[in-house]
Amino acid sequence: MSERVEDETTVNDSYSVTVPAAVRRAAGIDAGDTLRWRVDEDGNLSIEVVDRRYGAFSELEPVDIGEETDAAEDHDLIPGGSR
Known part of the structure; x- marks a missing residue:
């Protein structure tokens, strides 16, 4: 990553944060990543x-x-699926 990307986010009442879109794009973060x-x-x-x-x-x-x-x-673990 050649360009510095910086942004801010707020911790919500359940202590979760949202990764800002510019940061996700720059770091290549997708849903499901750890x-x-x-x-x-x-x-x-x-x-x-x-x-x-x-x-x-x-x-x-x-x-x-x-x-x-x-x-x-x-699949037996998916809600609504047959067992």
């Missing part, structure tokens, strides 16, 4: 993207099992 929060001995906060959720299986080839599947119907 962030690591660190506070050093001087109280300085740093945040690092440690896990990018999407694209993890992008190199896998689909397997044809010879029948149609529907994950929402077939």
Whole structure:
């Protein structure tokens, strides 16, 4: 990242924060990514993207099992799915 990006956000009542759009774009942060929060001995906060959720299986080839599947119907943990 060659350009410095800086923005502010407010901690809400449930202690959640929204990552500002300019920061998300500059850092390549997407929904589902994991962030690591660190506070050093001087109280300085740093945040690092440690896990990018999407694209993890992008190199896998689909397997044809010879029948149609529907994950929402077939998976037992999805609300509304059949058991």
